[in-house]
Amino acid sequence: MSRSTRLQSGRDDGFTLVEIVVAISIVMVVVTALLPQLVAGIRATGTARTITQAKGVVQGQLDRMRNLPYYVSPAAGDHKDVLDYYFRDAGQVGPLPTAPTCMVAGKYVAPGLASTGYVAPGAARCSYEPSTGAFYRSVTQIAPAPGSVGFTVVVSTQFLTGATPPVAVEPPTGPTGYNSQSPDPGEATPLTSQIGVSIAVLYADRGTVRPVTSYTQFYDQPTSTMRSKAELSATTLEVGSSTKLNGAVSLAAGLLNLTGSLTYNSTVTGSVNSVTAGLATGEQASGASSNVAAPPATTPSTVNGSAGGLSGCAMICWGTTRLDKGDVSADGGLPTAGGPSSPMQALVTSLDNGGVRFDNNDNESDYRSELDLKSPLVRIDPNAVPRNSGTTSSCAPGTGASAYVGASAYLRTTAASPETVEACVIGRSSAISLFRTGFAPRGVLQVELIKGVASCTVSGTSHTASATADYEAVVRYWNGTAYQTAATITPSNLVDPLSAVPLTTSVGSGHTLGEYVASWASLTSDRVFKTQVAGNAEVRLPGVVTIVSQPVWKPEVLASGNAVSAVSLTLGALKCSVVDQR
Numbered sequence: 001m002s003r004s005t006r007l008q009s010g011r012d013d014g015f016t017l018v019e020i021v022v023a024i025s026i027v028m029v030v031v032t033a034l035l036p037q038l039v040a041g042i043r044a045t046g047t048a049r050t051i052t053q054a055k056g057v058v059q060g061q062l063d064r065m066r067n068l069p070y071y072v073s074p075a076a077g078d079h080k081d082v083l084d085y086y087f088r089d090a091g092q093v094g095p096l097p098t099a100p101t102c103m104v105a106g107k108y109v110a111p112g113l114a115s116t117g118y119v120a121p122g123a124a125r126c127s128y129e130p131s132t133g134a135f136y137r138s139v140t141q142i143a144p145a146p147g148s149v150g151f152t153v154v155v156s157t158q159f160l161t162g163a164t165p166p167v168a169v170e171p172p173t174g175p176t177g178y179n180s181q182s183p184d185p186g187e188a189t190p191l192t193s194q195i196g197v198s199i200a201v202l203y204a205d206r207g208t209v210r211p212v213t214s215y216t217q218f219y220d221q222p223t224s225t226m227r228s229k230a231e232l233s234a235t236t237l238e239v240g241s242s243t244k245l246n247g248a249v250s251l252a253a254g255l256l257n258l259t260g261s262l263t264y265n266s267t268v269t270g271s272v273n274s275v276t277a278g279l280a281t282g283e284q285a286s287g288a289s290s291n292v293a294a295p296p297a298t299t300p301s302t303v304n305g306s307a308g309g310l311s312g313c314a315m316i317c318w319g320t321t322r323l324d325k326g327d328v329s330a331d332g333g334l335p336t337a338g339g340p341s342s343p344m345q346a347l348v349t350s351l352d353n354g355g356v357r358f359d360n361n362d363n364e365s366d367y368r369s370e371l372d373l374k375s376p377l378v379r380i381d382p383n384a385v386p387r388n389s390g391t392t393s394s395c396a397p398g399t400g401a402s403a404y405v406g407a408s409a410y411l412r413t414t415a416a417s418p419e420t421v422e423a424c425v426i427g428r429s430s431a432i433s434l435f436r437t438g439f440a441p442r443g444v445l446q447v448e449l450i451k452g453v454a455s456c457t458v459s460g461t462s463h464t465a466s467a468t469a470d471y472e473a474v475v476r477y478w479n480g481t482a483y484q485t486a487a488t489i490t491p492s493n494l495v496d497p498l499s500a501v502p503l504t505t506s507v508g509s510g511h512t513l514g515e516y517v518a519s520w521a522s523l524t525s526d527r528v529f530k531t532q533v534a535g536n537a538e539v540r541l542p543g544v545v546t547i548v549s550q551p552v553w554k555p556e557v558l559a560s561g562n563a564v565s566a567v568s569l570t571l572g573a574l575k576c577s578v579v580d581q582r
Contacts, residue, residue, distance in 0.1 A: 054201040054212040057142065057151050061199050062216060065155075070220035071190050074183045081180070082218065083190060086157040086197070087136040089179040090171040091118035097137060102126035108209040110152040110202045115139050119156075121170055128200040128213045129156045133168025135198075156198040159191045160217065166194065193220035225581075228421045229261040230335065230456070232576040234346075234407035236427035236449065239378050241360035242564045243315070244557065247280025251316050251358050254346050254407035254427055258292075260335025262413065262582075268294040268328050268335045274321035274346045275356070277310040285310045287321030287348070292337065297329035300342050307352040314362040317353035321346075322401070324389075326410060338410035340393040340424075347389055347403035348380075355380030355404045356432070360565060366557045371515060373552060374436040377567055380404050381442055384430035387450075395424035395455035395468075404430045411578075418460040423576040427452040431476075434547065434569065435516045439509035440478040444516050447545050448474045452572035456537040458580040463535040469528045471572060473544045475520070477501075480508030489522040489544055498522050518566060520547045537578050544572030 015023075068082040097117030101109045102125075111126070116139045119125060121132070129135065135158035144150040160166035169191050171178035182188045195218050200211045236254025243249050258270035275287035288305030292298070302324050309317035324345035326338030338344040348355060358378040367373040389406045390398025398408065409425040428451055433443030453470040472490050475498060476483040487497035498521060503514030522545050529540040546569070553565040 050203055050205060051212060054151060054203050057153060057201045058199050058212060058214045061153060061155065065197065065218065070218065073185055074188050083180040086138050086155055088181060089118060090173045090177045092174055092177050093179055099124040100126060108202060108211060110209050111139050111154060113139050113141065128211050129198055130158055130168065133158050134170040152202045154200045158196050160194045160196045161192060162194060166196065225263060226579065227262045227582050228413055228580045230411040230413065230421050230423040230578045231259045232409050232411060232423040232425040233257045234409060234425045234427050235573045236407045236429055237405050238570045239358045239567065241567045243360055249279050249315065249360055251277045253348055253356055253405040256344060256346055256407045256409045256425060258337045258344065258409060258411050260337060260411050260413065262333050262335060266330035266333045266335050268330050268337050270337060272323050272325060272344055272346050274305060274323060274348060275318045277316045283311065287318055288323045290323055290325060292325060292328045294328045294330040297331055300327060301325050309353060313353060315359040317357040319348055319350035319352035319355045322349050334413045334415060336412040339412060340391050340410060343391045343408045343410045345389050345406060345408045347401065347406035349403050351380060351382065351404065360567060366554060367552050368554050372437040372439065374438065378432065378434050378569065381431040381433045381446055386430055387428045391424055391426055395453060397426055397428060397451050419582060420457065420459045421578045421580040422457045423578050424455050425574050425576055427572050427574055429571065440507065444478050444507050446476040446483060447571055449544060449572045450474065452541060452544050452574050454539040454541055454574040454576045456539055456576040456578045458535055458537055458578050463580050465532040465534060465537040467530045467532040467537040467539045469539050469541055471523060471541060471544045473571065475545060477513060478507050480506060487522060491525050493524050496522050496524055516549060518548045518550045535580050540575040542573060543570040546570045
């Protein structure tokens with residue numbers, strides 16, 4: 001009986017063996033026909049992904065080169081330009097590059113790192129490199145990431161004329177030939193204001209190396225010629241930590257940022273801020289603050305700010321604040337902001353709210369009970385003596401208004417003999433108490449910035465540069481009965497004096513420094529950055545004193561919130577720089 005007859009009769013005994021064999025045969029024929037296409041599709045997808053990654057490497061290389069300046073004079077300091085990386089010299093420095101093996105049996109071979117270097121006009125080169133003219137070959141290898149392949153990046157750079165089409169220019173060779181690393185501007189200056197760049201990214205695909213290539217040109221297109229510039233900044237006091245619910249919390253006092261420049265026009269911009277505080281959630285508050293700009297010129301003024309705080313003063317507060325704004329002018333192409341007798345100043349002038357008050361928690365009971373900590377964790381010592389603000393003509397602390405934390409500064413440019421570009425910034429603070437306890441109500445530690453000074457000057461027709469730094473700070477700890485000096489920090493310190501004070505030192509009532517201090521450090525002369533070459537002076541003080549506490553919250557509080565409860569403090573971070581190319 002046939003299958004159709006069985007179905008009509010209401011019975012279905014299943015497929016016959018012949019039907020099953022025929023069906024399997026049909027499926028096998030179809031699968032056999034489609035399998036090569038499936039395999040080819042999988043391979044094509046993998047190849048397309050690799051090519052896309054290679055194109056991304058090419059684009060990233062181009063973006064990196066575009067973000068580098070075309071040329072920076074050696075007199076400007078240790079600043080890198082595009083030629084420092086991609087056309088370093090004309091072969092007179094270091095070993096000559098190894099000629100690459102470009103092809104073997106008709107297949108590409110990726111060059112090695114030893115092929116980096118200057119390629120003379122008649123030297124061997126690969127098909128993806130410039131066919132004529134001298135160029136510099138830079139070879140970089142990128143290790144494969146998970147799920148990816150490795151790449152070899154070959155960047156070929158050559159100087160070009162401005163003709164149409166451009167023509168390659170051969171740099172002078174020999175001991176005094178072209179060398180972008182030379183301190184001699186004559187040797188380091190680019191031959192032309194245009195370069196041609198060929199980029200090849202080679203990758204392995206099923207045992208065969210293949211390239212993705214691109215070509216572009218870069219021009220030196222400065223927006224303006226920098227004739228002079230003076231910059232300075234100060235953060236006299238900075239404290240930071242984390243909160244349980246709102247992430248990072250920070251406070252800074254004595255803030256100044258000023259820039260005066262002369263290019264095709266003359267400008268002065270900056271900000272003066274007595275105190276600022278903020279949470280990671282975006283909430284911010286500040287004391288007296290102001291932005292300054294010229295032109296137009298502005299006359300001296302004083303801004304007084306009342307005491308305030310962040311989030312209702314629950315964790316961060318400060319006392320009365322004040323700004324002193326000197327003359328700000330860009331008249332006659334001479335950028336100026338303040339002066340020795342009338343500097344720009346950002347000050348905290350009273351002990352209201354503790355002068356400066358910092359906590360990372362609004363609940364004192366959350367602090368580790370064994371530390372006996374009291375709120376606030378950081379504040380101006382109630383017995384502190386205010387310091388005079390201001391500056392002198394020699395960039396030394398002045399005899400101006402009294403303040404507990406402050407920064408004073410000026411920058412100026414003169415045309416009278418001698419021509420001068422100058423930036424001066426000074427930070428000072430009274431004694432600051434850290435880690436108040438029941439046995440040390442004025443703090444386990446006290447730090448005081450007697451002075452921090454950064455001064456930069458370029459003067460005269462020879463552009464003589466002067467970069468000077470001066471600082472003095474004192475760190476004290478409670479020994480159970482009185483404050484003991486742990487260190488006096490000055491530029492004469494070649495070794496950090498705080499490193500000689502063991503953290504096992506007793507601070508009274510059975511406690512040691514190490515229970516409160518995780519690490520501390522003070523500025524030594526070798527960590528002060530200075531540059532003074534003709535036409536350029538720069539000074540950077542990364543911080544005269546830095547202290548990081550141990551975690552201050554109870555373990556159960558840490559487990560329920562942010563895992564970081566240490567408090568960090570930096571005192572006296574200052575810098576200045578001036579350039580004069582008039």
